Amino acid sequence: MSFRKLKERAKELEEQIKNEVVDNKPIEESTTEKSRKEILLEMKKIGIDRLPYSYSALESFIDKETMYVHYNKHYKGYVDKLNKAIQKRKGSDLDLEQIVKGISRFNNNIRNNAGGAFNHALFWKMLTPKSTRVYGPILRKIKEDFGSYDNFKKEFEKKAKSKFGSGWVWLVITNSDKLKIMTTSNQDNPLMNTIKFGGYPILGLDLWEHAYYLKYRNKRDEYIENFWKVINWPFVNKLFLGRTKDKINEGKFIKEVINEGVSAGCNRKQVNTYRMIFNRNPQVKKKFMYAIMDILKEVFSEYWFEKDEYKKGEMSGVYDFEQSGRSIINKLNTNYTAFCTLVNDINQYLKKVGINPINLVGLDNKQQLDETDRLVRYMTELRYRIFNTESSTFQTVMSGLDRSNKFGDKRELNAVINLKKIFNTKEVFKVGELGGVDDMLGGVDAYVVTPEGDKTMQIKPFNKIEEEDGKITVYGSGNVKPYTVDYLVFHNDRDGTIVFNNNTEIIDGRYVFNSDDRIN
Numbered sequence: 001m002s003f004r005k006l007k008e009r010a011k012e013l014e015e016q017i018k019n020e021v022v023d024n025k026p027i028e029e030s031t032t033e034k035s036r037k038e039i040l041l042e043m044k045k046i047g048i049d050r051l052p053y054s055y056s057a058l059e060s061f062i063d064k065e066t067m068y069v070h071y072n073k074h075y076k077g078y079v080d081k082l083n084k085a086i087q088k089r090k091g092s093d094l095d096l097e098q099i100v101k102g103i104s105r106f107n108n109n110i111r112n113n114a115g116g117a118f119n120h121a122l123f124w125k126m127l128t129p130k131s132t133r134v135y136g137p138i139l140r141k142i143k144e145d146f147g148s149y150d151n152f153k154k155e156f157e158k159k160a161k162s163k164f165g166s167g168w169v170w171l172v173i174t175n176s177d178k179l180k181i182m183t184t185s186n187q188d189n190p191l192m193n194t195i196k197f198g199g200y201p202i203l204g205l206d207l208w209e210h211a212y213y214l215k216y217r218n219k220r221d222e223y224i225e226n227f228w229k230v231i232n233w234p235f236v237n238k239l240f241l242g243r244t245k246d247k248i249n250e251g252k253f254i255k256e257v258i259n260e261g262v263s264a265g266c267n268r269k270q271v272n273t274y275r276m277i278f279n280r281n282p283q284v285k286k287k288f289m290y291a292i293m294d295i296l297k298e299v300f301s302e303y304w305f306e307k308d309e310y311k312k313g314e315m316s317g318v319y320d321f322e323q324s325g326r327s328i329i330n331k332l333n334t335n336y337t338a339f340c341t342l343v344n345d346i347n348q349y350l351k352k353v354g355i356n357p358i359n360l361v362g363l364d365n366k367q368q369l370d371e372t373d374r375l376v377r378y379m380t381e382l383r384y385r386i387f388n389t390e391s392s393t394f395q396t397v398m399s400g401l402d403r404s405n406k407f408g409d410k411r412e413l414n415a416v417i418n419l420k421k422i423f424n425t426k427e428v429f430k431v432g433e434l435g436g437v438d439d440m441l442g443g444v445d446a447y448v449v450t451p452e453g454d455k456t457m458q459i460k461p462f463n464k465i466e467e468e469d470g471k472i473t474v475y476g477s478g479n480v481k482p483y484t485v486d487y488l489v490f491h492n493d494r495d496g497t498i499v500f501n502n503n504t505e506i507i508d509g510r511y512v513f514n515s516d517d518r519i520n
Contacts, residue, residue, distance in 0.1 A: 057129035078116030115187030128232035172199030193297035266340035279509030418497035
């Protein structure tokens, strides 16, 4: 059952339960709330794909006993363990492909079992007892990218035979629409956003010992060579054409999204509205943040580096993209202006095709999260088109990030000048360079050297402050969240710099301090 159909069926079941009916039969009055939840939970489980042939159907490639054990013990085991793991998580209402694509947000247990479930669900369909020959669009593409089918076959076997230990060998379509042969370790899949230079898998071979050992023992090369006898080329063609069609549709979609090449952008009032939504409902920002991180890892995989990979002490993210070093695109994941732009541009398309636009304004927290899920779905489906240098939406987002970053740098530099006067010392230093380790982990923008030791600071904008009954409320301070620094500093070029001891409360999306926590 597809994820969309599964959600539709789950909603139907929820409505039936409200009306005390399931499958046209009344629920007994003794049915407990727990059992109702169990019914819904069962509906949302990752399903087990049926083996499309008998256990003995592929004897020219693999024996009956191996296929039985492989399918019933290994594959079903991955699915069972995955369901147990994801049911322990909040917000685990995702289909298997979504989990695999965004695997970086999950632990190793889910990574291993989601990969095992997904890889095998593909693998069973890639095999067939019928004799098929490579043909059509995939054959033309193989000849285009490898020179000939024989060249492709030799390279595939070479990669498979040289893979040490457990894993898979794959034929994938890269982001640049080229075919590539690659291997992954364990149960990793090329779609995972943790795989550098991955792609969309259209053919794969399981290289784990459990896949062949009962028949071939230590003769893995023979197993690899026999693979060609049972490849389901019609299915491979279907995957190839499906991916090509998806890209074409995405191209048509983005023309609508950007309104014939013009981004809708956002006005100041809209930006402020989303700033308050981010501050009052942090889960919206969290969902957006995880989605953007997954998209950046995949779309900009050649520029993506994990922690310490670019150089020692650097956080994970995109590097050497529009400038040398850490890219400003890394600030996209918590930027409410970019969030607003994406909502407005995608809504242009939704309105044209008669789909309700995405709307978070005037809703309760749960409804806002549901709408954020819709935004994430469209962003993910269109990731290679929206997050593209030729996309007007992307240009608007990057321009906004660059402008915001320059304003932020200027604000911090001017604040540091004032802080030297406030603390009567020259030893105030700006740190936090474009999402450096100090800034990202602790929110440290600057520090001052005092007789008691170094004191850290987060520097933020503000529009005004209001003092009443011994409390000071700060307005227009951007992203409101807790920090572990010693001082919270607020600056604008009109009113100057205000410093507080970091004993803040966050009330209605704003910072609130006791009056005696103000330093200057």
